[in-house]
Amino acid sequence: MTVGEEPRYSERLDEAVALATSAFRTHYRKGSGVPYLTHLFQVMVTVGEHGGDEEQMIAALLHDYLEDVPGATGDELEQRFGARVRRMVEALSDATEHPKPPWRERKERYLAELRDEPAEVKLVSAADKLHNARSIERDLHVVGEALWERFTGKKEGSLWYYGQVVDALAHQWEHRILGELRTTVATVRRLAG
Secondary structure (H helix, E strand, O other): OOOOOOOOHHHHHHHHHHHHHHHHHOOOOOOOOOOOOOHHHHHHHHHHHHOOHHHHHHHHHHHHHHHHHOOHHHHHHHHHHHHHHHHHHHHOOOOOOOOOHHHHHHHHHHHHHOOOOOOOHHHHHHHHHHHHHHHHHHHHHHHHHHHHHHOOHHHHHHHHHHHHHHHHHHOOOOOOHHHHHHHHHHHHHHHOO
């Protein structure tokens, strides 16, 4: 480990960690009982390991905040973390209204917008979907076909969605994380038959 004199991130990241741990304290991953915070940290770590800056790491940590935390607002995010973080989190959210619109409608809208998002948003989205796809791959080995009952889109919708995410991300963007996601989604499709 190399220790430098200059900090690698600011107290804003500390504040984002505190907000995420508080806001998602009672949330769990679908059907697994695993604390949801593990997903948020994994997405943040993946973004950092793939060249993301501090604000992208904050957006990664809070990417589900507007979707899943009642009362959360973009104004609050902007006040605490700035306009860029707010824009990224809003772009990463398939719905910010409660109750959420129907699943397919939300996903189609998200995919249409994702195609033309800037690279900074696509990196965070790819990290999110990569962790989700890896979790699906792992859980397929553990629970088999019963896994698909966890998801609103079931097997067919989930496979459709992840294939479409890869296509949307690949529109005018290339990054090594996209190759990792493409490979994982192909593995999930193969395992799903």
